[in-house]
Amino acid sequence: MSDSGLACETGSEHAHRNGEQTHRIELRDVSVRIGSISILHDINAVMRCGEVTAIIGPNGAGKSTLLKAIMGLIPYTGEVRFCAEHQCGAGRPNIGYVPQYLDFDRGTPITVLDFLSLKDQRKPLWLGHKKEMKEAALESLGWAGAAHLISRPLGRLSGGETQRVMLAFALLGTPDIILLDEPVSGVDAAGEEIFAELLRKLQAQRHFTVVLVSHDLSVVTRHADQVICLNKTIHCMGGAIEVLTPENLSRLYGPHVGLHFHPNGVGPDPYA
Amino acid sequence: MLDPIFQIMDSIAPVSWLGPEFMKRAFLALLFIGVACSAMGVLVVNFRMAFFSDAISHSAFTGVAIGILFGVNPMITLVVLGLLVGFGVTRLKEHSDLPTDTIIGVTFSLAVALGIVIISAKRALSRTLEAFLYGNVLAVSDVEVTMMALLLLAVIVFLGLSYNRLFLIGINDSLAQTRGVKVKVYNYIFAAVLALVVTVSIRVVGMLLVTAMLIVPAACARNLARSAGAMFWYSIIVGLISAVAGLALSFKLDTSTGATVILVAGILFILTYPVRMIMERN
Numbered sequence: 113m114s115d116s117g118l119a120c121e122t123g124s125e126h127a128h129r130n131g132e133q134t135h136r137i138e139l140r141d142v143s144v145r146i147g148s149i150s151i152l153h154d155i156n157a158v159m160r161c162g163e164v165t166a167i168i169g170p171n172g173a174g175k176s177t178l179l180k181a182i183m184g185l186i187p188y189t190g191e192v193r194f195c196a197e198h199q200c201g202a203g204r205p206n207i208g209y210v211p212q213y214l215d216f217d218r219g220t221p222i223t224v225l226d227f228l229s230l231k232d233q234r235k236p237l238w239l240g241h242k243k244e245m246k247e248a249a250l251e252s253l254g255w256a257g258a259a260h261l262i263s264r265p266l267g268r269l270s271g272g273e274t275q276r277v278m279l280a281f282a283l284l285g286t287p288d289i290i291l292l293d294e295p296v297s298g299v300d301a302a303g304e305e306i307f308a309e310l311l312r313k314l315q316a317q318r319h320f321t322v323v324l325v326s327h328d329l330s331v332v333t334r335h336a337d338q339v340i341c342l343n344k345t346i347h348c349m350g351g352a353i354e355v356l357t358p359e360n361l362s363r364l365y366g367p368h369v370g371l372h373f374h375p376n377g378v379g380p381d382p383y384a
Numbered sequence: 385m386l387d388p389i390f391q392i393m394d395s396i397a398p399v400s401w402l403g404p405e406f407m408k409r410a411f412l413a414l415l416f417i418g419v420a421c422s423a424m425g426v427l428v429v430n431f432r433m434a435f436f437s438d439a440i441s442h443s444a445f446t447g448v449a450i451g452i453l454f455g456v457n458p459m460i461t462l463v464v465l466g467l468l469v470g471f472g473v474t475r476l477k478e479h480s481d482l483p484t485d486t487i488i489g490v491t492f493s494l495a496v497a498l499g500i501v502i503i504s505a506k507r508a509l510s511r512t513l514e515a516f517l518y519g520n521v522l523a524v525s526d527v528e529v530t531m532m533a534l535l536l537l538a539v540i541v542f543l544g545l546s547y548n549r550l551f552l553i554g555i556n557d558s559l560a561q562t563r564g565v566k567v568k569v570y571n572y573i574f575a576a577v578l579a580l581v582v583t584v585s586i587r588v589v590g591m592l593l594v595t596a597m598l599i600v601p602a603a604c605a606r607n608l609a610r611s612a613g614a615m616f617w618y619s620i621i622v623g624l625i626s627a628v629a630g631l632a633l634s635f636k637l638d639t640s641t642g643a644t645v646i647l648v649a650g651i652l653f654i655l656t657y658p659v660r661m662i663m664e665r666n
Binding site for chain 2: 180183185207209211214215216217219220221222223225226227229230231233234235236237238239240265266281
Protein backbone atom coordinates (compact mmCIF):
# COMPACT_ATOMS: atom_id res chain seq x y z
CA MET A 113 0.00 0.00 0.00
CA SER A 114 3.01 2.27 -0.31
CA ASP A 115 1.79 3.65 -3.64
CA SER A 116 -1.55 4.56 -2.09
CA GLY A 117 0.36 6.54 0.51
CA LEU A 118 2.04 8.46 -2.27
CA ALA A 119 -1.28 9.20 -3.92
CA CYS A 120 -2.56 10.46 -0.61
CA GLU A 121 0.37 12.75 -0.18
CA THR A 122 -0.28 14.49 -3.47
CA GLY A 123 -3.86 14.65 -2.28
CA SER A 124 -2.90 16.12 1.05
CA GLU A 125 -0.77 18.84 -0.52
CA HIS A 126 -3.91 19.84 -2.27
CA ALA A 127 -5.79 19.50 0.99
CA HIS A 128 -3.43 21.92 2.69
CA ARG A 129 -3.96 24.38 -0.09
CA ASN A 130 -7.72 24.32 -0.02
CA GLY A 131 -8.45 23.21 3.50
CA GLU A 132 -10.06 20.07 2.08
CA GLN A 133 -9.21 16.45 2.80
CA THR A 134 -9.22 13.63 0.35
CA HIS A 135 -10.05 10.13 1.46
CA ARG A 136 -8.93 6.61 0.73
CA ILE A 137 -11.50 3.82 1.01
CA GLU A 138 -10.30 0.48 2.39
CA LEU A 139 -12.45 -2.62 2.11
CA ARG A 140 -11.51 -5.67 4.18
CA ASP A 141 -13.32 -8.98 3.79
CA VAL A 142 -16.55 -7.21 2.93
CA SER A 143 -19.45 -9.62 2.35
CA VAL A 144 -23.14 -8.95 1.82
CA ARG A 145 -25.88 -11.54 2.18
CA ILE A 146 -29.59 -11.13 1.70
CA GLY A 147 -31.22 -13.99 3.56
CA SER A 148 -29.32 -17.09 2.50
CA ILE A 149 -28.14 -15.62 -0.81
CA SER A 150 -24.60 -14.32 -1.00
CA ILE A 151 -24.51 -11.09 -3.00
CA LEU A 152 -20.85 -10.21 -2.42
CA HIS A 153 -18.08 -12.09 -0.68
CA ASP A 154 -14.53 -11.45 0.47
CA ILE A 155 -14.08 -8.03 -1.09
CA ASN A 156 -10.61 -6.68 -0.33
CA ALA A 157 -9.65 -3.50 -2.11
CA VAL A 158 -8.29 -0.01 -1.68
CA MET A 159 -9.75 2.92 -3.56
CA ARG A 160 -6.97 5.45 -3.49
CA CYS A 161 -7.16 9.14 -2.67
CA GLY A 162 -7.70 11.46 -5.56
CA GLU A 163 -7.99 8.65 -8.08
CA VAL A 164 -10.77 7.27 -10.24
CA THR A 165 -11.55 3.63 -9.47
CA ALA A 166 -13.87 1.96 -11.98
CA ILE A 167 -15.91 -1.10 -11.06
CA ILE A 168 -16.90 -3.27 -14.01
CA GLY A 169 -18.82 -6.51 -14.15
CA PRO A 170 -21.93 -8.13 -15.64
CA ASN A 171 -25.49 -7.38 -14.53
CA GLY A 172 -26.20 -8.74 -11.08
CA ALA A 173 -22.50 -8.81 -10.17
CA GLY A 174 -23.17 -6.77 -7.03
CA LYS A 175 -21.70 -3.47 -8.25
CA SER A 176 -24.50 -1.26 -6.88
CA THR A 177 -24.55 -3.34 -3.71
CA LEU A 178 -20.86 -2.63 -3.17
CA LEU A 179 -21.49 1.12 -3.45
CA LYS A 180 -24.36 0.81 -0.97
CA ALA A 181 -22.12 -1.06 1.46
CA ILE A 182 -19.49 1.68 1.17
CA MET A 183 -22.17 4.25 2.00
CA GLY A 184 -23.40 2.14 4.90
CA LEU A 185 -26.90 1.89 3.47
CA ILE A 186 -27.08 -1.91 3.75
CA PRO A 187 -25.80 -4.33 6.38
CA TYR A 188 -22.51 -6.08 5.58
CA THR A 189 -19.83 -8.06 7.35
CA GLY A 190 -16.17 -7.11 7.22
CA GLU A 191 -14.82 -3.61 7.37
CA VAL A 192 -15.16 -0.42 5.34
CA ARG A 193 -12.64 2.18 6.45
CA PHE A 194 -12.20 5.75 5.32
CA CYS A 195 -8.69 7.12 5.70
CA ALA A 196 -7.77 10.77 5.46
CA GLU A 197 -3.99 11.36 5.20
CA HIS A 198 -2.48 9.05 7.81
CA GLN A 199 -5.55 8.68 9.97
CA CYS A 200 -8.13 5.97 9.45
CA GLY A 201 -11.67 5.73 10.70
CA ALA A 202 -11.76 9.22 12.21
CA GLY A 203 -15.15 10.62 11.27
CA ARG A 204 -17.23 9.89 8.22
CA PRO A 205 -16.25 11.59 5.01
CA ASN A 206 -18.73 13.63 3.04
CA ILE A 207 -19.89 11.28 0.28
CA GLY A 208 -21.58 12.53 -2.87
CA TYR A 209 -23.66 9.83 -4.54
CA VAL A 210 -25.03 9.74 -8.07
CA PRO A 211 -27.58 6.90 -8.28
CA GLN A 212 -28.19 4.83 -11.39
CA TYR A 213 -31.66 6.25 -11.89
CA LEU A 214 -33.39 8.98 -9.99
CA ASP A 215 -36.60 7.07 -9.54
CA PHE A 216 -39.17 9.63 -8.44
CA ASP A 217 -42.64 10.92 -9.16
CA ARG A 218 -42.03 13.26 -12.10
CA GLY A 219 -45.22 15.19 -11.39
CA THR A 220 -43.90 16.43 -8.03
CA PRO A 221 -43.61 20.20 -8.20
CA ILE A 222 -39.94 20.75 -7.49
CA THR A 223 -37.38 22.89 -9.29
CA VAL A 224 -33.71 22.04 -9.71
CA LEU A 225 -32.87 24.72 -7.11
CA ASP A 226 -35.42 23.19 -4.67
CA PHE A 227 -33.87 19.78 -5.19
CA LEU A 228 -30.32 20.97 -4.57
CA SER A 229 -31.48 22.92 -1.51
CA LEU A 230 -32.87 19.71 -0.01
CA LYS A 231 -29.29 18.50 0.43
CA ASP A 232 -28.17 21.01 3.06
CA GLN A 233 -30.74 23.71 3.74
CA ARG A 234 -32.51 23.41 7.09
CA LYS A 235 -34.86 26.36 6.59
CA PRO A 236 -38.07 24.83 5.19
CA LEU A 237 -38.48 25.42 1.47
CA TRP A 238 -41.86 27.08 2.08
CA LEU A 239 -39.93 29.96 3.64
CA GLY A 240 -37.78 30.30 0.53
CA HIS A 241 -34.17 29.56 -0.36
CA LYS A 242 -31.21 30.79 1.60
CA LYS A 243 -29.02 33.14 -0.43
CA GLU A 244 -25.87 31.09 0.31
CA MET A 245 -27.71 27.93 -0.73
CA LYS A 246 -28.66 29.45 -4.07
CA GLU A 247 -25.06 30.55 -4.66
CA ALA A 248 -23.72 27.11 -3.75
CA ALA A 249 -26.31 25.44 -5.99
CA LEU A 250 -25.38 27.71 -8.88
CA GLU A 251 -21.69 26.97 -8.39
CA SER A 252 -22.28 23.21 -8.27
CA LEU A 253 -24.49 23.33 -11.33
CA GLY A 254 -21.77 25.36 -13.01
CA TRP A 255 -19.24 22.61 -12.30
CA ALA A 256 -21.59 20.10 -13.86
CA GLY A 257 -22.26 22.37 -16.83
CA ALA A 258 -25.91 22.78 -15.90
CA ALA A 259 -26.23 26.31 -14.45
CA HIS A 260 -28.94 27.12 -17.02
CA LEU A 261 -31.21 24.43 -15.51
CA ILE A 262 -31.52 26.03 -12.05
CA SER A 263 -35.17 27.11 -12.28
CA ARG A 264 -36.39 24.22 -14.43
CA PRO A 265 -38.83 21.64 -12.97
CA LEU A 266 -36.84 18.51 -12.02
CA GLY A 267 -39.45 16.18 -13.51
CA ARG A 268 -39.15 17.76 -16.96
CA LEU A 269 -35.43 17.25 -17.52
CA SER A 270 -34.00 14.87 -20.13
CA GLY A 271 -31.87 11.89 -19.07
CA GLY A 272 -28.60 13.75 -19.66
CA GLU A 273 -29.83 16.87 -17.88
CA THR A 274 -30.99 14.81 -14.90
CA GLN A 275 -27.52 13.20 -14.69
CA ARG A 276 -25.83 16.61 -14.65
CA VAL A 277 -28.19 17.81 -11.90
CA MET A 278 -27.50 14.63 -9.94
CA LEU A 279 -23.78 15.26 -10.32
CA ALA A 280 -24.29 18.83 -9.09
CA PHE A 281 -26.21 17.42 -6.10
CA ALA A 282 -23.28 15.11 -5.35
CA LEU A 283 -20.77 17.97 -5.70
CA LEU A 284 -22.60 20.30 -3.28
CA GLY A 285 -20.87 20.86 0.03
CA THR A 286 -17.33 19.85 -1.07
CA PRO A 287 -17.51 16.04 -0.94
CA ASP A 288 -14.41 13.97 -0.16
CA ILE A 289 -15.62 10.99 -2.15
CA ILE A 290 -17.93 10.74 -5.15
CA LEU A 291 -19.69 7.45 -5.90
CA LEU A 292 -21.29 7.10 -9.30
CA ASP A 293 -23.53 4.15 -10.13
CA GLU A 294 -23.58 3.82 -13.90
CA PRO A 295 -24.06 7.55 -14.09
CA VAL A 296 -24.70 7.46 -17.79
CA SER A 297 -27.24 4.66 -18.13
CA GLY A 298 -29.87 7.08 -19.43
CA VAL A 299 -27.51 8.79 -21.83
CA ASP A 300 -26.26 8.01 -25.34
CA ALA A 301 -22.63 7.14 -26.07
CA ALA A 302 -21.59 10.69 -26.96
CA GLY A 303 -23.21 12.00 -23.79
CA GLU A 304 -21.39 9.32 -21.83
CA GLU A 305 -17.99 10.40 -23.13
CA ILE A 306 -18.79 14.06 -22.38
CA PHE A 307 -19.89 13.10 -18.89
CA ALA A 308 -16.73 11.10 -18.26
CA GLU A 309 -14.53 13.95 -19.45
CA LEU A 310 -16.43 16.38 -17.26
CA LEU A 311 -15.88 14.13 -14.30
CA ARG A 312 -12.18 13.75 -15.06
CA LYS A 313 -11.76 17.52 -15.32
CA LEU A 314 -13.59 18.05 -12.01
CA GLN A 315 -11.63 15.35 -10.33
CA ALA A 316 -8.31 16.82 -11.47
CA GLN A 317 -9.29 20.24 -10.11
CA ARG A 318 -10.99 19.27 -6.90
CA HIS A 319 -9.06 16.13 -6.16
CA PHE A 320 -11.74 13.99 -4.63
CA THR A 321 -11.75 10.21 -4.69
CA VAL A 322 -14.06 8.81 -7.35
CA VAL A 323 -15.60 5.35 -7.51
CA LEU A 324 -17.42 4.75 -10.75
CA VAL A 325 -19.55 1.79 -11.79
CA SER A 326 -19.52 1.62 -15.57
CA HIS A 327 -20.48 -0.57 -18.48
CA ASP A 328 -18.50 1.41 -21.01
CA LEU A 329 -15.03 -0.08 -21.28
CA SER A 330 -13.67 2.69 -23.49
CA VAL A 331 -14.69 5.25 -20.88
CA VAL A 332 -13.09 3.08 -18.20
CA THR A 333 -9.88 2.71 -20.22
CA ARG A 334 -9.55 6.40 -20.78
CA HIS A 335 -10.53 7.73 -17.40
CA ALA A 336 -9.90 5.19 -14.65
CA ASP A 337 -6.65 4.96 -12.68
CA GLN A 338 -7.70 1.62 -11.25
CA VAL A 339 -10.14 -1.02 -12.48
CA ILE A 340 -11.88 -3.60 -10.30
CA CYS A 341 -13.54 -6.54 -12.07
CA LEU A 342 -16.43 -7.66 -9.91
CA ASN A 343 -18.69 -10.66 -10.10
CA LYS A 344 -19.79 -11.56 -6.56
CA THR A 345 -16.13 -11.21 -5.62
CA ILE A 346 -13.11 -9.48 -7.11
CA HIS A 347 -11.75 -11.30 -10.19
CA CYS A 348 -9.07 -8.83 -11.18
CA MET A 349 -7.80 -5.47 -10.08
CA GLY A 350 -5.19 -3.02 -11.33
CA GLY A 351 -4.49 -0.41 -14.01
CA ALA A 352 -6.86 -0.37 -16.98
CA ILE A 353 -4.37 -1.61 -19.59
CA GLU A 354 -3.17 -4.54 -17.49
CA VAL A 355 -6.62 -5.57 -16.30
CA LEU A 356 -8.75 -5.15 -19.40
CA THR A 357 -7.32 -8.12 -21.29
CA PRO A 358 -9.48 -10.34 -23.49
CA GLU A 359 -8.91 -13.26 -21.07
CA ASN A 360 -10.05 -11.30 -18.02
CA LEU A 361 -13.05 -9.88 -19.85
CA SER A 362 -14.31 -13.15 -21.20
CA ARG A 363 -13.86 -14.69 -17.76
CA LEU A 364 -15.82 -11.84 -16.22
CA TYR A 365 -18.63 -11.45 -18.75
CA GLY A 366 -18.54 -14.90 -20.35
CA PRO A 367 -17.43 -15.39 -23.95
CA HIS A 368 -19.07 -13.37 -26.73
CA VAL A 369 -21.13 -11.21 -24.43
CA GLY A 370 -21.80 -7.85 -26.08
CA LEU A 371 -19.78 -5.10 -24.45
CA HIS A 372 -20.17 -1.38 -24.75
CA PHE A 373 -17.33 -0.21 -26.95
CA HIS A 374 -17.38 3.02 -28.84
CA PRO A 375 -16.57 2.49 -32.51
CA ASN A 376 -13.93 5.19 -32.08
CA GLY A 377 -12.86 3.88 -28.70
CA VAL A 378 -9.17 3.74 -27.94
CA GLY A 379 -9.39 0.94 -25.41
CA PRO A 380 -8.31 -2.62 -26.03
CA ASP A 381 -10.80 -4.58 -28.12
CA PRO A 382 -11.87 -7.72 -26.26
CA TYR A 383 -12.59 -9.42 -29.61
CA ALA A 384 -9.18 -8.72 -31.11
CA MET B 385 -63.13 30.66 27.29
CA LEU B 386 -62.94 31.91 23.72
CA ASP B 387 -65.10 35.01 24.36
CA PRO B 388 -62.33 37.59 23.75
CA ILE B 389 -61.62 35.97 20.37
CA PHE B 390 -65.33 35.99 19.52
CA GLN B 391 -65.46 39.74 20.26
CA ILE B 392 -62.53 40.37 17.94
CA MET B 393 -64.27 38.32 15.24
CA ASP B 394 -67.45 40.39 15.66
CA SER B 395 -65.53 43.62 15.20
CA ILE B 396 -63.49 42.57 12.14
CA ALA B 397 -66.06 40.40 10.36
CA PRO B 398 -69.57 41.46 11.37
CA VAL B 399 -71.34 39.12 8.92
CA SER B 400 -74.69 37.67 9.86
CA TRP B 401 -73.77 34.00 9.38
CA LEU B 402 -70.93 34.39 11.86
CA GLY B 403 -73.30 35.85 14.47
CA PRO B 404 -74.07 32.80 16.59
CA GLU B 405 -71.34 31.52 18.88
CA PHE B 406 -71.51 27.99 17.48
CA MET B 407 -70.77 29.44 14.04
CA LYS B 408 -67.76 31.31 15.42
CA ARG B 409 -66.46 28.11 16.97
CA ALA B 410 -67.07 26.23 13.74
CA PHE B 411 -65.24 28.96 11.82
CA LEU B 412 -62.19 28.73 14.07
CA ALA B 413 -62.22 24.93 14.02
CA LEU B 414 -62.37 24.88 10.22
CA LEU B 415 -59.64 27.49 9.98
CA PHE B 416 -57.24 25.48 12.17
CA ILE B 417 -58.09 22.09 10.71
CA GLY B 418 -58.22 23.42 7.15
CA VAL B 419 -54.67 24.79 7.40
CA ALA B 420 -53.28 21.78 9.32
CA CYS B 421 -54.78 19.30 6.83
CA SER B 422 -53.82 21.15 3.67
CA ALA B 423 -50.24 21.67 4.89
CA MET B 424 -49.83 17.98 5.80
CA GLY B 425 -51.64 17.07 2.59
CA VAL B 426 -48.70 18.34 0.50
CA LEU B 427 -46.57 15.50 1.88
CA VAL B 428 -49.44 12.98 1.84
CA VAL B 429 -49.92 13.60 -1.89
CA ASN B 430 -46.20 13.60 -2.70
CA PHE B 431 -45.68 10.45 -0.59
CA ARG B 432 -48.75 8.72 -2.08
CA MET B 433 -50.15 8.17 1.38
CA ALA B 434 -53.83 8.92 0.78
CA PHE B 435 -54.80 5.29 1.39
CA PHE B 436 -52.75 5.29 4.60
CA SER B 437 -54.72 8.26 5.91
CA ASP B 438 -57.94 6.48 4.89
CA ALA B 439 -56.92 3.51 7.04
CA ILE B 440 -56.38 5.76 10.06
CA SER B 441 -59.67 7.59 9.61
CA HIS B 442 -61.68 4.40 9.19
CA SER B 443 -60.07 2.80 12.22
CA ALA B 444 -61.46 5.78 14.15
CA PHE B 445 -64.84 4.12 13.79
CA THR B 446 -63.60 1.34 16.06
CA GLY B 447 -61.82 3.83 18.34
CA VAL B 448 -65.09 5.61 19.00
CA ALA B 449 -66.98 2.33 19.51
CA ILE B 450 -64.41 1.12 22.04
CA GLY B 451 -64.52 4.44 23.89
CA ILE B 452 -68.27 4.39 24.24
CA LEU B 453 -68.29 0.72 25.18
CA PHE B 454 -65.88 1.28 28.08
CA GLY B 455 -67.21 4.69 29.05
CA VAL B 456 -64.02 6.53 28.04
CA ASN B 457 -64.15 9.83 26.13
CA PRO B 458 -64.29 8.59 22.49
CA MET B 459 -61.95 11.40 21.37
CA ILE B 460 -59.19 9.74 23.42
CA THR B 461 -59.73 6.17 22.21
CA LEU B 462 -60.05 7.47 18.67
CA VAL B 463 -56.66 9.22 18.76
CA VAL B 464 -55.00 6.24 20.46
CA LEU B 465 -56.36 3.73 17.94
CA GLY B 466 -55.42 6.04 15.07
CA LEU B 467 -51.82 6.19 16.35
CA LEU B 468 -51.75 2.39 16.80
CA VAL B 469 -52.93 1.79 13.24
CA GLY B 470 -50.43 4.36 11.92
CA PHE B 471 -47.51 2.73 13.72
CA GLY B 472 -48.75 -0.77 12.94
CA VAL B 473 -48.89 -0.12 9.20
CA THR B 474 -45.48 1.60 9.24
CA ARG B 475 -43.92 -1.30 11.09
CA LEU B 476 -45.46 -3.96 8.86
CA LYS B 477 -44.30 -2.02 5.80
CA GLU B 478 -40.77 -2.13 7.17
CA HIS B 479 -40.73 -5.84 7.99
CA SER B 480 -42.85 -7.43 5.29
CA ASP B 481 -42.45 -7.76 1.55
CA LEU B 482 -46.21 -7.52 1.00
CA PRO B 483 -47.32 -4.57 -1.15
CA THR B 484 -48.09 -1.48 0.95
CA ASP B 485 -51.71 -1.24 -0.18
CA THR B 486 -52.29 -4.85 0.86
CA ILE B 487 -50.86 -4.19 4.33
CA ILE B 488 -53.01 -1.09 4.71
CA GLY B 489 -56.08 -2.92 3.38
CA VAL B 490 -55.67 -5.79 5.84
CA THR B 491 -55.05 -3.53 8.86
CA PHE B 492 -57.90 -1.24 8.05
CA SER B 493 -60.48 -3.95 7.32
CA LEU B 494 -59.59 -5.60 10.60
CA ALA B 495 -60.12 -2.35 12.51
CA VAL B 496 -63.42 -1.59 10.78
CA ALA B 497 -64.74 -5.14 11.23
CA LEU B 498 -64.00 -4.96 14.96
CA GLY B 499 -65.89 -1.66 15.16
CA ILE B 500 -68.91 -3.09 13.36
CA VAL B 501 -68.95 -6.15 15.65
CA ILE B 502 -68.96 -3.90 18.73
CA ILE B 503 -71.68 -1.65 17.36
CA SER B 504 -73.88 -4.53 16.23
CA ALA B 505 -73.75 -5.92 19.76
CA LYS B 506 -74.64 -2.53 21.27
CA ARG B 507 -77.12 -0.93 18.93
CA ALA B 508 -77.55 2.14 21.14
CA LEU B 509 -74.08 3.24 20.08
CA SER B 510 -74.97 3.95 16.50
CA ARG B 511 -76.39 7.43 17.14
CA THR B 512 -73.16 8.72 18.73
CA LEU B 513 -71.20 7.19 15.89
CA GLU B 514 -73.07 9.21 13.31
CA ALA B 515 -71.45 12.42 14.59
CA PHE B 516 -68.04 10.90 13.87
CA LEU B 517 -69.05 9.38 10.55
CA TYR B 518 -70.19 12.69 9.04
CA GLY B 519 -68.51 15.07 11.46
CA ASN B 520 -70.29 17.89 13.22
CA VAL B 521 -68.29 21.07 13.29
CA LEU B 522 -71.31 23.06 14.52
CA ALA B 523 -71.15 21.15 17.82
CA VAL B 524 -67.45 21.56 18.68
CA SER B 525 -66.66 22.81 22.17
CA ASP B 526 -64.25 25.53 23.28
CA VAL B 527 -61.87 22.82 24.47
CA GLU B 528 -61.94 21.12 21.10
CA VAL B 529 -61.28 24.40 19.28
CA THR B 530 -58.30 25.01 21.58
CA MET B 531 -57.06 21.49 20.89
CA MET B 532 -57.26 22.14 17.15
CA ALA B 533 -55.29 25.38 17.56
CA LEU B 534 -52.58 23.42 19.40
CA LEU B 535 -52.61 20.76 16.71
CA LEU B 536 -52.09 23.41 14.04
CA LEU B 537 -49.19 24.83 16.02
CA ALA B 538 -47.64 21.37 16.30
CA VAL B 539 -48.04 20.79 12.55
CA ILE B 540 -46.37 24.12 11.74
CA VAL B 541 -43.43 23.36 14.03
CA PHE B 542 -43.14 19.85 12.59
CA LEU B 543 -43.20 21.07 8.98
CA GLY B 544 -40.82 23.88 9.87
CA LEU B 545 -38.26 21.40 11.17
CA SER B 546 -38.68 18.52 8.76
CA TYR B 547 -40.37 19.64 5.52
CA ASN B 548 -37.09 19.53 3.54
CA ARG B 549 -36.01 16.15 4.84
CA LEU B 550 -39.44 14.62 4.31
CA PHE B 551 -39.52 16.05 0.81
CA LEU B 552 -36.12 14.50 0.06
CA ILE B 553 -37.33 11.12 1.38
CA GLY B 554 -40.37 11.51 -0.87
CA ILE B 555 -38.15 12.16 -3.90
CA ASN B 556 -35.72 9.30 -3.27
CA ASP B 557 -35.08 7.62 0.05
CA SER B 558 -31.59 6.27 -0.69
CA LEU B 559 -30.49 9.78 -1.59
CA ALA B 560 -31.91 10.93 1.76
CA GLN B 561 -30.03 8.13 3.54
CA THR B 562 -26.73 9.18 1.99
CA ARG B 563 -27.38 12.60 3.53
CA GLY B 564 -27.64 10.98 6.95
CA VAL B 565 -31.43 11.36 7.13
CA LYS B 566 -32.85 8.67 9.43
CA VAL B 567 -35.54 7.58 7.00
CA LYS B 568 -37.15 5.02 9.34
CA VAL B 569 -37.39 7.47 12.23
CA TYR B 570 -38.93 10.10 9.97
CA ASN B 571 -41.46 7.57 8.66
CA TYR B 572 -42.66 6.88 12.21
CA ILE B 573 -42.79 10.55 13.19
CA PHE B 574 -44.67 11.37 10.02
CA ALA B 575 -47.15 8.53 10.68
CA ALA B 576 -47.72 9.81 14.23
CA VAL B 577 -48.32 13.42 13.20
CA LEU B 578 -50.57 12.31 10.36
CA ALA B 579 -52.56 10.05 12.70
CA LEU B 580 -53.07 12.99 15.09
CA VAL B 581 -54.19 15.33 12.33
CA VAL B 582 -56.58 12.76 10.86
CA THR B 583 -58.18 11.77 14.14
CA VAL B 584 -58.65 15.33 15.40
CA SER B 585 -60.05 16.41 12.01
CA ILE B 586 -62.70 13.70 12.13
CA ARG B 587 -64.71 15.86 14.53
CA VAL B 588 -64.86 18.55 11.82
CA VAL B 589 -65.33 16.76 8.49
CA GLY B 590 -66.16 13.21 9.52
CA MET B 591 -64.20 10.01 8.97
CA LEU B 592 -65.57 9.50 5.47
CA LEU B 593 -64.21 12.81 4.20
CA VAL B 594 -61.12 13.49 6.29
CA THR B 595 -58.78 12.11 3.62
CA ALA B 596 -60.39 14.52 1.16
CA MET B 597 -59.58 17.44 3.48
CA LEU B 598 -55.95 16.30 3.36
CA ILE B 599 -55.52 15.58 -0.31
CA VAL B 600 -57.93 17.76 -2.31
CA PRO B 601 -56.29 21.13 -1.44
CA ALA B 602 -52.86 19.57 -2.00
CA ALA B 603 -54.01 18.12 -5.32
CA CYS B 604 -55.20 21.61 -6.39
CA ALA B 605 -51.81 22.94 -5.32
CA ARG B 606 -50.05 20.35 -7.46
CA ASN B 607 -52.12 21.56 -10.39
CA LEU B 608 -50.85 25.10 -9.85
CA ALA B 609 -47.35 24.89 -8.37
CA ARG B 610 -43.98 24.51 -10.05
CA SER B 611 -41.90 24.55 -6.86
CA ALA B 612 -41.92 22.78 -3.49
CA GLY B 613 -42.47 26.07 -1.63
CA ALA B 614 -45.32 27.20 -3.86
CA MET B 615 -47.15 23.87 -3.48
CA PHE B 616 -47.23 24.39 0.29
CA TRP B 617 -48.76 27.86 0.09
CA TYR B 618 -51.24 27.09 -2.70
CA SER B 619 -52.48 24.11 -0.70
CA ILE B 620 -53.08 26.25 2.38
CA ILE B 621 -54.84 28.96 0.35
CA VAL B 622 -57.15 26.38 -1.26
CA GLY B 623 -57.78 24.80 2.18
CA LEU B 624 -58.70 28.18 3.67
CA ILE B 625 -60.96 29.21 0.77
CA SER B 626 -62.76 25.85 0.91
CA ALA B 627 -63.18 26.04 4.70
CA VAL B 628 -64.63 29.56 4.79
CA ALA B 629 -66.73 29.30 1.63
CA GLY B 630 -67.94 25.83 2.65
CA LEU B 631 -69.03 27.01 6.09
CA ALA B 632 -70.88 30.04 4.71
CA LEU B 633 -72.56 27.98 1.98
CA SER B 634 -73.59 25.22 4.37
CA PHE B 635 -75.17 27.85 6.63
CA LYS B 636 -77.11 29.38 3.73
CA LEU B 637 -78.14 26.03 2.18
CA ASP B 638 -78.61 24.23 5.50
CA THR B 639 -76.35 21.36 4.40
CA SER B 640 -73.69 19.31 6.21
CA THR B 641 -70.72 21.62 6.78
CA GLY B 642 -67.91 19.08 6.36
CA ALA B 643 -69.32 17.76 3.09
CA THR B 644 -69.92 21.28 1.75
CA VAL B 645 -66.30 22.26 2.50
CA ILE B 646 -65.04 19.23 0.58
CA LEU B 647 -67.42 19.98 -2.29
CA VAL B 648 -65.98 23.50 -2.61
CA ALA B 649 -62.44 22.05 -2.57
CA GLY B 650 -63.49 19.54 -5.23
CA ILE B 651 -64.83 22.33 -7.46
CA LEU B 652 -61.52 24.18 -7.02
CA PHE B 653 -59.74 21.01 -8.13
CA ILE B 654 -61.83 20.85 -11.31
CA LEU B 655 -61.12 24.54 -11.96
CA THR B 656 -57.37 24.22 -11.43
CA TYR B 657 -56.95 21.01 -13.42
CA PRO B 658 -56.79 22.77 -16.84
CA VAL B 659 -53.99 25.01 -15.48
CA ARG B 660 -51.81 21.93 -15.11
CA MET B 661 -52.63 20.77 -18.64
CA ILE B 662 -51.64 24.19 -20.00
CA MET B 663 -48.43 24.24 -17.95
CA GLU B 664 -47.50 20.79 -19.20
CA ARG B 665 -47.95 21.82 -22.81
CA ASN B 666 -45.59 24.79 -22.41
